[in-house]
Amino acid sequence: AQSVTQPDIHITVSEGASLELRCNYSYGATPYLFWYVQSPGQGLQLLLKYFSGDTLVQGIKGFEAEFKRSQSSFNLRKPSVHWSDAAEYFCVEGRSNDYKLSFGAGTTVTVRA
Amino acid sequence: DGGITQSPKYLFRKEGQNVTLSCEQNLNHDAMYWYRQDPGQGLRLIYYSQIVNDFQKGDIAEGYSVSREKKESFPLTVTSAQKNPTAFYLCASTISGGLNEKLFFGSGTQLSVL
Numbered sequence: 001a002q003s004v005t006q007p008d009i010h011i012t013v014s015e016g017a018s019l020e021l022r023c024n025y026s027y028g029a030t031p032y033l034f035w036y037v038q039s040p041g042q043g044l045q046l047l048l049k050y051f052s053g054d055t056l057v058q059g060i061k062g063f064e065a066e067f068k069r070s071q072s073s074f075n076l077r078k079p080s081v082h083w084s085d086a087a088e089y090f091c092v093e094g095r096s097n098d099y100k101l102s103f104g105a106g107t108t109v110t111v112r113a
Numbered sequence: 114d115g116g117i118t119q120s121p122k123y124l125f126r127k128e129g130q131n132v133t134l135s136c137e138q139n140l141n142h143d144a145m146y147w148y149r150q151d152p153g154q155g156l157r158l159i160y161y162s163q164i165v166n167d168f169q170k171g172d173i174a175e176g177y178s179v180s181r182e183k184k185e186s187f188p189l190t191v192t193s194a195q196k197n198p199t200a201f202y203l204c205a206s207t208i209s210g211g212l213n214e215k216l217f218f219g220s221g222t223q224l225s226v227l
Contacts, residue, residue: 006155030129034215036216043218045216090155091214098163099161099163099207100161100169100171101216102158103156103158104155105155
């Protein structure tokens with residue numbers, strides 16, 4: 001079983017609408033959390049990361065994510081989606097007791113005009 | 114320029130054959146990783162290594178083996194025991210001293226079975 005769960009396999013959103021991608025982690029202690037994006041035919045790019053401190057994290061391309069320990073979640077949000085945001089998004093959990101980095105299964109985002 | 118080099122880009126395996134995928138980095142990173150990417154399953158961790166001469170199994174290590182004799186090299190062998198090896202394989206690395214840093218990825222190797 002994967003330690004990182006992304007419940008939504010595919011999301012379709014209209015351009016200009018808001019986007020939220022869900023991520024749940026399983027590590028009992030404070031995890032390292034990341035969001036990566038993979039555009040079609042491209043490599044993986046880091047959007048943002050969290051380990052400690054402010055639970056609302058700002059990233060590149062207008063994305064943000066909020067760490068909620070009570071819900072074991074690290075959801076990714078963007079207020080207004082652009083067509084170029086169509087891609088696959090991966091949530092990643094790192095564990096402080098070793099260097100294991102586990103990816104979720106990914107959420108594919110389609111943007112319609 | 115620093116980076117991660119994976120070779121070959123495409124690899125074909127015959128039944129019962131072991132094949133080795135190469136991963137070399139000149140970033141001076143201590144930690145290295147092998148992932149397998151299949152459609153709909155994201156990246157699944159095969160093996161990872163924090164330092165030279167040490168490595169740990171990931172979530173899907175069966176049928177694979179690795180070595181870490183040099184800091185810059187982390188080759189992956191897909192053995193004949195791996196019954197479904199067709200996939201895209203990604204090697205990655207990150208600096209030591211904590212996990213709060215991004216992963217650097219190679220360009221990948223597509224492995225197919227003949």
